[in-house]
Amino acid sequence: MNDLLDDIGETLAHLGRSWRRTPAGDRLAVDDLADAELVALNESLGAARRRFDAVHSRIASEIARRSRPEHGAEGLAKKNGYRTPVTLIAATTGTTVGEAAKLVSVGEATAPRRMFSGEDAPARHPFVAAALAAGEIGMPASSAIITMLDRIAMRVDRPTLDDAERTLIAQAHGLALDQLAKVITRAEAYLDPDGLQPHESEMRQMRSLRFFERDGMLCIDGKFDPVSGAPIRTAIEAVVTAEFRNEADQRGAGGASADTDGVDSGADAANLDGTAGPVSDRARGPLGDDSRARTVAQRQADALLQLAEHLLGCDSTDKPIDGPTVIVRMTLADLESGTGVATIDGVAQPISVSAARRMAASGGVIPEVLGGESEILDWGRRKRLFTRAQKLALAERDGGCVGCGLAPGMCKVHHLRWWARDLGPTDLDNGVLLCESCHHRVHDNGWEIRVEGTGVAARVWFIPPAHIDPRRTPRPGGNRRFSYAPAHAA
Structure with missing residues (x-):
């Protein structure tokens, strides 16, 4: 609690230095802050928020404990007019039911457990509890880590789970929640590779693509499992990337040499028709609008249009683009044993080695197996x-x-x-x-x-x-x- 009060005091001190008195009244003059002070204030608010998360999750778990069904009408939530502790927390804090449920879940996983003897036992996730209490991670990151570990707890031994818990806490530092989610997805595949194949079967059954019209627009709504979605994403991103590079080449044609920036300029990237180098009319999109005014989402829509038009109008080949490939990575040991996991470039969800083998039989897919010596790399x-x-x-x-x-x-x-x-x-x-x-x-x-x-x-x-x-x-x-x-x- 002293650490929390220290963080609150430091944050209030930062805010006090940022407060300005004006004829119109006092205000938080963030627009007057120097860059370093603005960043320091943001970090101080983040630290205080994480500390509050620790306290709030602990309080939420205690509210849930006092609202258990065995208490009947005397349960804390029902006495205060709410059906469940989650609805009480959501209504009184102005958050969503989902966020309130995460608070309860994190609190229950990180609070000391009450034994039948009346003594306290360590928390179910002691390393998350310590990191949360120290303000190293907040409630959203704690919830994501705990949810994954609990999901695989019956299939992974305790020492391995403890090691994973410590590792994920260390990696969470400095990552946004969506970035951490990708790390957690790969951690689950690493820890429980046998769970990949059943999950892949479920995702394959969930794949879909449908067309409908709304407000005069043709709408496309689809979802794909990693194996079937990777080629689609790779093809569209290849067209968009080549387009950006061609435009950059055109802008720099009369300027300094690309050598001066120390970067491979990407001049070897293929155009849609398989030829190399810039296309003179690429400055305009397929619908005639200025490329520079198009968003990435619009460029991706145009790329899908170009691929479809090319496929429909192509007499010489059944491949709409030449060059881009899907890269699937695995170790030689996993390939030989048929166990373990593989990853697809650009896709966070790992796949099983058996799925990687199936992909390797498809055109436009490179199964990269570590250990080959057929190329000069320096x-x-x-x-x-x-x-x-x-x-x-x-x-x-x-x-x-x-x-x-x-x-x-x-x-x-x-x-x-x-x-x-x-x-x-x-x-x-x-x-x-x-x-x-x-x-x-x-x-x-x-x-x-x-x-x-x-x-x-x-x-x-x-x-x-x-x-x-x-x-x-x-x-x-x-x-x-x-x-x-x-x-x-x-």
Whole structure:
């Protein structure tokens, strides 16, 4: 409780320094704050909120305990005019029933358990309880971790569950909830690979695609399991990515050489018809509007239109695009044994090895098995652009953009030591995958990237500028941040 009061006091002090007296009255003058003070205030509010989450979840679990059915009409919720403790909490705090239920669930999982003897036993999830009480994670992250661990608890031994609980808490730091959800999804596949096949069968039965008209628009509503959805997503993203790159090539045609930015420009990306290089009319969309005015969602809709038009009008081939492929990754040991898991680039949900084998029999799918030695992965100064084999290896090491986790197909290869300025080689330990946004963030805001080790097992670190962290403490990037990384496998 003292820690909570300290956080509240620090937050109130920050708010007090931000309060301004004006002729119109007192106000929170956030628009007058310096950048560092605004960021510090946001972090202070976040820390206080996480502390409040810990206290609120504990209170919610106690309300639920005093409202149990055996108490009948004397239960706390019913005495206060509510049917259940969840509805009481939702109504009195102004939240949703779902959020109130999560508060109760987290509170019950992290509160000391009352034994028949009247003594307290440790919480069911003691590591989440400690992290929540310390303000390291909040209620949403705690709920996501607890829900997954409880789901597989009957099929995984206790020491493994404890190790997973500690690992996920450590990885949750600095991740948004949707990013953590991807890590948890991969953790569940790692911990319970036998549960993948039944789940895949359920998802296959749930796949659907329907068309309907609303307000004069043709609407498409669909959902696909990872195996059937991956080729669809890959094809559409390939068209959109090639379009963005062609537009960038056209804009930079009269400017500085691409060598100066240290990035593989993506000039080897195929157009829709399989040819390389920019298309002169690509500056306009298929419906005649200016590409620069289209959103990503509109570009994806246009990509689907282009694929359909190409397939309907193509006499020479049954492939609407040439070049983009679905990458399915697995270890050689898993491939040989038929057990374990595989992953699809750009899809968070892992798949079973048997599903990966089925995908490998399809066209446009590359089953990447670690351990092959058929390609040269280091070229030194002989080539400026990274080869396809190198890009696949970097995608295996980085998992996508090392900054934000965007799928490999949406990234470019960045020379850490630039090709022209620093005479940097086109080698794996001098390259990282970066999306366009993170590439600019690295260059414009003073971030540095360091690669430790060699090959796909190397570790990528981000070093923040001094104005963000005076100690410039390295932060993990790539796979180590966005994939499940148990301590014994690090």
